[in-house]
Amino acid sequence: MIVRPRQHRQQAQLGTPGLPTRAPPRRHQLTWIAMILAGCSDGVLDPSEPVVASLGIVDAPAALLVADTVRLTLVAMDSSGTAITPTVTWTASNGAVASVSNSGLVSGLAEGTTTIRVAAGALSDSISLTVTAGVRFAALVTGADHTCGLTSAGAVYCWGSNWGMQLGVETTSHSCTVPPSTQARSCSPRPVPVGGSIQFSSVSSGGGHNCGLDAGGRAYCWGDNAWEQLGTRGDLLFRSATPVLVSGGQVFRALDAGGDFTCGLTNGNAAYCWGSHAFGELGTGDLDLFSSHAPVEVVGGHQFAHPVSGWMHACGLTGSGQAYCWGENEIGTVGNGSVSPPGAWPAEPTPSLVAGGLAFSQLGAGIRYSCGLTTAGLAYCWGAGLRGKLGNGSTADHTTPVPVAGGLTWRSLSVGLEHTCGFTTAGDSACWGNNQVGQLGVAPTGEHCPSGTQAPELDCSSRPVTRTVMPRRFKTVIPGGVHTCALDDLGYAFCWGTNGLAQLGNGQVGGWSHVPSPVIRPQ
DSSP: OOOOOOOOOOOOOOSSTTSOOOOOOHHHHHHHHHHHHHHEETTEEOOOOOOOSEEEEESOOSEEETTOEEEOEEEEEOTTSOBOOOOOEEEESOTTTEEEOTTOEEEEOSSEEEEEEEEETTEEEEEEEEEEOOOBOSEEEEOSSEEEEEOTTSOEEEEEEOTTSTTSSSOOSEEEOOTTOOOOEEEEEEEEEOSSOOOEEEEEEOSSEEEEEETTOOEEEEEEOTTSTTSSOTTTOSEEEEEEEOTTOOOEEEEEEOSSEEEEEETTOOEEEEEEOTTSTTOOSSSOOSEEEEEEEOTTOOOEEEEEEOSSEEEEEETTSOEEEEEEOSSSTTOSSOOOOTTSOOEEEEEEEOTTOOOEEEEEEOSSEEEEEETTSOEEEEEOOGGGTTOSSSOOOEEEEEEOTTOOOEEEEEEOSSEEEEEETTSOEEEEEEOTTSTTSSSOOSEEEOOSSSSOOEEEEEEEEEOOOOSSOEEEEEEOSSEEEEEETTSBEEEEEEOTTSTTOSSOOSOEEEEEEEOOOOO
């Protein structure tokens, strides 16, 4: 029943308008009054309250910043599956942590965890909500299944998977298991400080390791060292939770960590790489090395403005906007129009000029594909089209750059392992690629892309889709493996996508969501 405010009104008259009426017989008065009170207001009968068959809270964040508000979305249906709007009651189990209005508007009040419940008759649904003061960063970087943030004071905090000690601690208080694997991995659902006393000026995350520069340009790395990607001998150090100084004594001005290797630029703009060389990632011009703990110079004498490291390939961008790539090239990853010959090892250890004559201002690399932003603000991608990674409306592979669909102009791009995000010149944030667990920041798109395995096709978008859920104004959006993180204009970190290895940093482990949740404060 729809309940309306009581109002003063004249006594209801029964009968034909304009003719004298008489009161109903006394024996019917109680029934008549009850009918009015139960079913009408202002003398008009109300429709009966819809019968709720299902009730659920959808698209709710797992965490909320103190002093922030969010309106929860409720989906209710009747027995026929028709959406209805019933009368409901909202409650918070801990009103000191968060309050909730009768319209589902939740306000964070103090740090803690509370349960928000909605009820309609005998049906109810609830969510667990963590309220946090949050943590502010100057920069964010994402790895395959972890994320790190750099504070303005030069401290680094990381969260997510810690299988290789990439969080900068030897052990954590949590374990994560991702089906179908039954092996538990060390992880942390909230930021932990990286060990040591180094103040970093920049940091970069790779597959299971991270590297950073101090104020003097010295490079330090920590995490997995199976391929000597920490810049120290693998037979002496298999992994390290504490940043170790990269051997060789070079001074760098920029670094970019890849899958199992890292590349950096010296002050003279020469590129050096170290770690795995299984597919020619180090750019030595040959495959004589299997890996190298010491940085080796990329051949060709190119002067690069930016280094780019993907999963098994790397690229460099010159000051004039030319892009050169090297490494794995089974399906055209290096973008020069060729592929490795059938039967040959799919490696191109010599930097090759990306075809097309385009002048790029930005480059990014993921798993077997790369994307670049031209000086005119147009986006192009090349390599593997699997899972819609090239953003051109198809899943076909391309050995040379193809334009991203939509005709949008962009001001920035950032490339993850299988999805890419950026900001258009209109100020919108848009992503494309794999959306299996909501990493594009949108609900399932309904588009299905081949997974590349015997598994079913995955939800994806082969063209840019605008992110619709933005709790704040984001200034950077950084795709990772199967998660994405962003910084808002105040420096607060938000993440979305899978949380199987605690990648979202929201204090919880498991599940996934396309809705951004703030990263909670370190303990």
